[in-house]
Amino acid sequence: MRKIFILAVPLILSAHSYTYAGDAPTSAKSNFELDGEILFDSYFQSGTCFSVANPVDVFEDELTLASIGSDLETIGFGSGNTLNDQATMTFDPDPCGGKDENNINLGFSKIILSGSGQLDNGLLFKVKNTFDVDSEDFSPEFALEGGFGKLLLKEDTSAVDSMMKGTNGSGVKTAIDVIQGGHITTTSGNHDGFSVVYFTPSFGGLEMALGMNVNDNNLGQDNSNFDTYSIGMGYETYVGDVVLSLGGGIEKATNNSETLTSCLTTDLQKAEDATDAASFYDGLYGGSSCGDEFLSAIGLDLMYDNYTISTAFTNADSENSDSSVWSVGVGTSVKDVDYTIGFTQESLKYARNKVDGSKVEDTSKIISLDATKPLSDNIDLGLNFSNAQTDKMSQELGAGPESAWRAGVSFTLGF
Numbered sequence: 001m002r003k004i005f006i007l008a009v010p011l012i013l014s015a016h017s018y019t020y021a022g023d024a025p026t027s028a029k030s031n032f033e034l035d036g037e038i039l040f041d042s043y044f045q046s047g048t049c050f051s052v053a054n055p056v057d058v059f060e061d062e063l064t065l066a067s068i069g070s071d072l073e074t075i076g077f078g079s080g081n082t083l084n085d086q087a088t089m090t091f092d093p094d095p096c097g098g099k100d101e102n103n104i105n106l107g108f109s110k111i112i113l114s115g116s117g118q119l120d121n122g123l124l125f126k127v128k129n130t131f132d133v134d135s136e137d138f139s140p141e142f143a144l145e146g147g148f149g150k151l152l153l154k155e156d157t158s159a160v161d162s163m164m165k166g167t168n169g170s171g172v173k174t175a176i177d178v179i180q181g182g183h184i185t186t187t188s189g190n191h192d193g194f195s196v197v198y199f200t201p202s203f204g205g206l207e208m209a210l211g212m213n214v215n216d217n218n219l220g221q222d223n224s225n226f227d228t229y230s231i232g233m234g235y236e237t238y239v240g241d242v243v244l245s246l247g248g249g250i251e252k253a254t255n256n257s258e259t260l261t262s263c264l265t266t267d268l269q270k271a272e273d274a275t276d277a278a279s280f281y282d283g284l285y286g287g288s289s290c291g292d293e294f295l296s297a298i299g300l301d302l303m304y305d306n307y308t309i310s311t312a313f314t315n316a317d318s319e320n321s322d323s324s325v326w327s328v329g330v331g332t333s334v335k336d337v338d339y340t341i342g343f344t345q346e347s348l349k350y351a352r353n354k355v356d357g358s359k360v361e362d363t364s365k366i367i368s369l370d371a372t373k374p375l376s377d378n379i380d381l382g383l384n385f386s387n388a389q390t391d392k393m394s395q396e397l398g399a400g401p402e403s404a405w406r407a408g409v410s411f412t413l414g415f
Contacts, residue, residue, distance in 0.1 A: 031117050031118045032115060032116070032117030033115060033116055033117065034113070034114070034115040035114060035115070035414065035415065036111070036112055036113045036114060036414070036415050037110070037111075037112040037412055037413065037414050037415075038110075038111050038112075038412070038413045038415070039109040039110040039111075039112075039410060039411070039412050039413075040106075040109065040410060040411040040412075040413070041105075041106075041109035041408060041409075041410045042104070042105065042106040042408060042409050042410070043104070043105055043173070043406055043407060043408030043409070044104050044406070044407050044408070045175035045404060045405065045406040045407070046175070046404060046405055047175060047176070047402070047403055047404030047405060048175050048176055048404050052091060052276060052277060052395075053091070053277040053394065053395070054091055055086040055087075055089035055090070055091050056086045058086070058091075058277045058280055058281075058394070059085065059086035059089070059280075060086065062280075062284060062354065062355070063083070063284075063355070065085050065086075068082055068083055068085075069081065069082060071355050072268075074355050075284070075285070075352050075353070075354070075355060076264070076351075076352045077264055077268060078264070081268060083268070083271060083272060084272055089274065089275075089280075090275060091274075091275055091276050091277065109132075109133055109134065109410070110130060110131065110132055110133065111130070111131045111133070112128065112129070112130045112131075113128070113129050114126070114127065114128040114129075115127050115128075121146075122146060122147075123144060123145065123146040124144070124145040124146065125142070125143065125144050125145075126142070126143040126144075126145070127140075127141070127142050127143075128140070128141045128142075129141075139154070139155055139156070140154075140155070141153060141154035141155070141157075142154075147201070148201075149198060149199045149200045149201050150198070150199040151196070151197075151198055151199075152195075152196070152197040152198075152199070153194060153195070153196055154194060154195055154197070155194045155195070156186055156190055156191060156195070157185075157186060157190065157195045157197065157211075158185065158186045158187075158190055158195055158197065158211045158213075158228075158230040158232070158249075158251050158295075159197050159209035159210055159211035159230040159231050159232035159249050159251070160185050160186065160211075160230050160232050160248065160249040160250065160251050160295060160297050161185035161186055161232075162197050162199070162209050162211070162232055163207070163209050163232030163233060163234045163247040163248065163249055164183065164185050164232070164247055164248055164249075164297055164299050164312065164314075165234065165245050165246060165247035165248070165299035165300060165301050165310075165312065166245075166247070166298075166299025166300045166301050166310040166311050166312035166327075166329075167182070167183050167299055167310065167312050167327065167329075168301070168308065168310035168329040168331055168340055168342065169310060169327060169328065169329020169330070169331070169340050169341060169342020169343065169344070169368060169370075170182050170183055170312070170325070170327035170329065170342055170344045170366075171183065171344075172342065172344075172366060172368040172370070172384065172386045173384070173386065173406060173408065174366060174386050174388040174404070174406055175386070175388060175404035175405055175406040176388055176390060176402060176404045177390075178346060178364035178366060178388050178390055179323070179346040179347065179348045179362050179363065179364040179390065180323060180325050180346045180348075180364070182325070182344070183297065183299075183312055183314045183325050183327065184295060184297070184314040184315070184316045184323060184324075184325055185295075185297060185314065186251065186295070187226075187228060187251050187252075187253040187289075187293040187294075187295050187316065188225075188226065188253060188289055188293055189213050189225075189226030189227070189228030189251075189253030189254075189255075189293065190213050190228055190251075190253075192213075192225070192226075193213050193214050194213070194214055195211055195212070195213050195214070195228075196211065196212055196213075196214055197209055197210070197211040197230075198210050198211070205235055205236045205237050206233070206234070206235050207233070207234045207235075208231070208232065208233050208234075209230075209231070209232040209233070209234075209249070210229075210230070210231055210232075211229070211230040211231070211232070211251075212228060212229050212230070213226065213227075213228035213229075213253075225255060225256055225257050225258070226253045226254060226255055226256065227253070227254045227256065228251065228252070228253040228254075229251070229252055230249060230250065230251035230252070230295075231249050231250060231251075232247070232248065232249030233247065233248065233249055234246065234247035235247070241304060241305070242302055242303065242304045243301075243302070243303040243304075244300070244301075244302060244303075245300070245301040245303070246298075246299070246300050246301075247298075247299055248296075248297040248298035248299055248312075249296075249297060250294070250295060250296050250297075251293075251294070251295040252292075252293075252294055252295075253292065253293040253294075253295075254292055255290075255291050255292050255293070258290055258291045258319075259291065260291060260319055262290075263286070263290035263291055263319060263320050263351075266290065267282075267283045267284070267286050267288075267290075267320070268283060269283070270282055270283025270288075271283030271284045276394075277394035277395070278392060278394045278395075280394065281350070281360065281392075281393055281394040284352075285350035285351065285352045285353075285354070285360045285393075286320040286321055286350050286351030286352050287320075287321050287348060287350050287351075287360075287362070288320060288321060289316070289318035289320055289321055289323075290318055290319055290320035290321075291318055291319030291320065292318065292319055293316060293317065293318045294316070294317045294318075295314070295315070295316045295317075296314070296315050297312070297313070297314040297315070298312065298313055298314075299311065299312030299313070300312070306332050306333055307330070307331070307332045308329075308330070308331040308332070309328075309329070309330055310327075310328065310329040310330075310331070311326075311327065311328045311329070312325075312326070312327055313325070313326045319351075320351040321348055321349060321350055321351055322348075322349045323346070323347065323348050323349070324346070324347045324349075325344065325345070325346045325347075326344070326345050327342060327343065327344040327345070328342070328343055329341065329342040329343075330342075336373055336374060337371055337372070337373045338371065338372045338373075339369070339370070339371050340368075340369070340370045340371075341368070341369055342366075342367070342368045342369075342370075343365070343366070343367055343368075344364075344365070344366045344368075345363070345364070345365050346363065346364045346365075346366075347361060347362070347363050348361065348362040348363075349361050350362075350393075360393050361393065362390070362391065362392045362393060363390070363391045364388060364389065364390040364391070365388070365389050366386055366387070366388045366389075367386065367387045368384065368385065368386040368387075369384065369385045369386075370382065370383070370384045370385075371383045371384075377414075378413060378414040378415065379411060379412070379413055379414070380411070380412040380414075381409075381410075381411060382408075382409070382410040382411070382412065383408070383409055383410075384406075384407070384408045384409075384410065385405070385406070385407045385408075386405065386406050387403065387404075387405045388403070388404055388405070388406075389401055389402070389403040390402055
């Protein structure tokens with residue numbers, strides 16, 4: 001991330017100087033435009049504090065202390081392994097840390113700076129930098145467009161992410177951590193370094209994209225975890241009065257450092273060090289992606305008159321856990337107010353079964369409503385509501401499935 005940030009800041013700063021260069025001799029300087037957005041977010045939420053399972057309940061339900069070695073071997077860890085018993089485990093009994101769950105939050109959410117300009121040779125370039133206040137992360141990007149198509153440099157993206165359709169109504173903010181938090185459009189191989197994506201020109205409504213992650217390994221140093229490549233495809237056409245947009249793709253991330261054996265060793269250590277039921281299950285049954293990863297995604301938008309129906313499905317497989325997300329959304333506009341209703345279902349399948357052979361799977365379901373209205377040329381008002389329910393295997397011994405809701409108001413200020 002830092003590599004791109006160092007690259008993008010000079011680009012944005014230099015672009016900013018173009019705006020005020022009165023004696024600019026080239027069309028690139030005279031045509032450059034710089035703008036930005038600041039997002040203010042205020043929200044109220046409830047249902048975030050819930051009781052959690054204690055070590056004795058979790059351990060004794062999953063494993064037998066007297067036969068811990070054979071139980072671990074039955075699960076799939078092999079022979080000769082052991083695990084601390086529940087007497088040595090300390091789980092955090094209060095996920096809210098003593099705070100009131102009914103809380104009101106107010107503050108900045110995102111700050112976005114973007115600019116674009118045209119060079120003398122007709123090429124269009126764009127720069128953008130997004131600062132997420134919550135995660136304290138910068139996300140810079142640079143794009144170059146022309147008759148050849150488009151070239152994009154950006155962090156944590158892929159050809160799949162760039163071409164994906166049908167995701168309206170998914171990925172909303174929720175009061176509690178859900179399984180995925182939206183569609184899976186990149187593998188772990190795109191989480192380090194930055195991505196280069198090439199888009200072909202559109203031919204009869206068909207467009208393709210090719211992407212790869214640029215990391216230390218690609219630059220000649222053999223110390224990268226992944227070699228990552230992706231391909232995306234999009235198609236748009238008319239069917240009578242209906243506009244059909246289809247998009248998705250696949251991504252392959254080959255892991256250069258993790259093997260099935262090392263994944264088992266890492267998972268067993270996670271279970272050993274667990275301080276809550278979720279972490280114990282994650283390690284014991286393999287709830288995190290590990291090793292090679294393969295992502296497939298497809299989405300569809302149907303637009304008729306003032307209505308849009310969106311649906312999408314994404315699936316990510318690894319040598320450990322597998323994840324999938326399905327969503328459907330309906331959007332319309334009434335008197336300058338844009339409405340979107342969405343439903344999302346997410347699933348996480350663990351790598352290993354329980355001792356008795358039953359499967360381990362977590363699910364989440366999210367219902368959301370979003371409304372946006374422009375108050376002026378530079379100010380948009382947004383209202384959003386979401387209800388999220390997660391059903392985690394680790395919660396079966398505690399309070400069971402948990403449900404929480406979030407209601408928010410946002411202002412987007414453009415400048």
